[in-house]
Amino acid sequence: MIAFSKRLISVPPSPIRKLVPFAQIAKKQGVKIYHLNIGDPDIKTPQVFIDVLNHWKKNPISYGQSQGEPAFLEALKTYYQHLGYLFVQAKNIQVTSGGSEAISIILFAVCNPQDEVIVFEPYYANYNSYAIINNVKLCAIITHSQNGFHLPSTSEIEKYITKKTRAILICNPNNPTGTVYTKKEINQLVKIAQKHGLFLIADEVYRDFVYDNQKHISLLDYIKQLPKQIIVIDSLSKRYSLCGARLGMIVSLNQKIMDGVLRIAQGRLSAGLIDQTMACQINNIPNNFLSDVKKEYEERRNLLYQGLKQIPNVTLEKPEGAFYCIVNLPVNNAENFCRWLLTDFRLNNQTIMLAPAAGFYQNPILGKKQVRIAYVLNKNDLKQSLQILAKAVTKY
């Protein structure tokens, strides 16, 4: 009897991508789809990166170093030092194939089989895949739409800490909620990690996108306080619209962790050489690039938030960062609604694609009436999308 592994069945499809087949059918029918389902920015990649490709000469295209190309590691060191983290040296950085590989490797590194990692739901759905692949148990603590998905109290969090708990993993600014944790909240987590001897891992790939003049509180600000426990996951994908270049990184002062991480990295040889060579330009980007991008996303956030508030029975708290929000819809089953948008609903031969939020919860019931919206479209397209959503909600 030939059977694949039982654990393969338990790997969930991505809630962001599982409806892609329905979108493809609609596209073949000539329907225009506004993609609000995936955080794939429409903002242009800075030209300095493209220039590297256009002037590419290196031949053959050989392996890179397993830790990361030396020139890219140096560029990253400079990047972190410019942010004020002067203690970051090349040895504290591991380059990965996207932030995805970074999280997967770190879960393996800090957990023995069946160890537990605390996350706050709703959380980035792909954490489930990395957890299953690495035989790690995610313990989800619920957060609520009504208070903008901010953290529960210390005593509530401590209820979830067991002998098997190894780490707390946050995404800040948060995907899928758009929440930006306050200094008080980060302090709270640092204290819990310190008290209970846990790793504290922050996925900070949206670090630059924090609105309303709020300040992002990075775990890098605390790393000297808990040098063995704090691990930062980073990626260039969202910051520079480089999702298709698979470049993430792990930053930690825990040299034993970094040594182990490097051994894992050696097993897969190297991240992409072309992507890394291109990314050596991160410190040569026009000064106003990131502030302009942030301004653009903030305007979109405002437009989307105002527009959604005007749709009857649609509710959400104002998202504070990243480019996502979780929206409560007046439907019984948001996944069915999202599928119906692709298969049945058209407004002037256009429709929208949303990510059903159930996949962002450990308990899918909690997200059954919610969707995640990514505001990675220009303002005109966002306005169109809002109109489509308003009509669709009424009609459904």
Added chain:
Amino acid sequence: MIAFSKRLISVPPSPIRKLVPFAQIAKKQGVKIYHLNIGDPDIKTPQVFIDVLNHWKKNPISYGQSQGEPAFLEALKTYYQHLGYLFVQAKNIQVTSGGSEAISIILFAVCNPQDEVIVFEPYYANYNSYAIINNVKLCAIITHSQNGFHLPSTSEIEKYITKKTRAILICNPNNPTGTVYTKKEINQLVKIAQKHGLFLIADEVYRDFVYDNQKHISLLDYIKQLPKQIIVIDSLSKRYSLCGARLGMIVSLNQKIMDGVLRIAQGRLSAGLIDQTMACQINNIPNNFLSDVKKEYEERRNLLYQGLKQIPNVTLEKPEGAFYCIVNLPVNNAENFCRWLLTDFRLNNQTIMLAPAAGFYQNPILGKKQVRIAYVLNKNDLKQSLQILAKAVTKY
């Protein structure tokens, strides 16, 4: 007590890359090192690939599809159909970040925790990493230098099949031995897989490099006979000197496996967009490219083999394919010897870097006096390397 996971300790350093720090020190001292340690070809990447970079316009550099970019999947389908495998459709292919990711995903897909996969030692060292990460046990059956590392008898192989055995994994042509399995051997494995209901997985990334007019026997030739059991791992790295472009693939007619593999692939979003776009050119390479490359490697193989045979007390069987061989050295500990080559030995301020073979065995004692040599240097450099090795063996 903050501790990383116990399993992190068990991930071995790459025998191919672990001596890199010693090489870096030597290079800083101005020593020229001939790299025979790593299968990173010096053959030029075909210009059609570079042209794609030089004419790159797509901006932003957005995510690719999780299964693989549609245009690249089509190009791969055409590639396999040109090889005569007309049954290969896009749905039978999953694009991965290098052959490494392909093997890692497949081990997860076919094995439950602690299930067993039969390999023949010496085997590609990084299989150990993928096995540990995926909680799979590799059961190594020894093969011997004296008969060119060809397979043992069916009854010998069957001794290793237990209730936990899920698959047999071969690399053909073989890294690290250079062995090319005969039709008889592949038939033998197919029969064993059929009889015992096992997956049969072939890592065929060196498919094109088979010498002495021998023919490579691909598992694709048997896939219709065992459509649910045969899985082929492939990669563009060696074929087109594209190691730095991380592009591998899984080919299987088992749609349930491919569905599960895609869910895993969705978790890590996509392989590199630039690498995939470049690789769409695989069917536009000059006709003589691969035959010329093969001729070049065959000449190097001849030169290396003849040269090694002339060094007293150095023994090997003539390698038949790929661009590796396992060489028996007259030393007690090949790893110490390899390190000494980097730290102490110089011939006209030059030395060589080799991969100690112990890491290619489950029982490292078996490879203690062996090294793996990759003949990825031009013939002049190979001649120099042989001189250095001859002197070093005498002096050590």
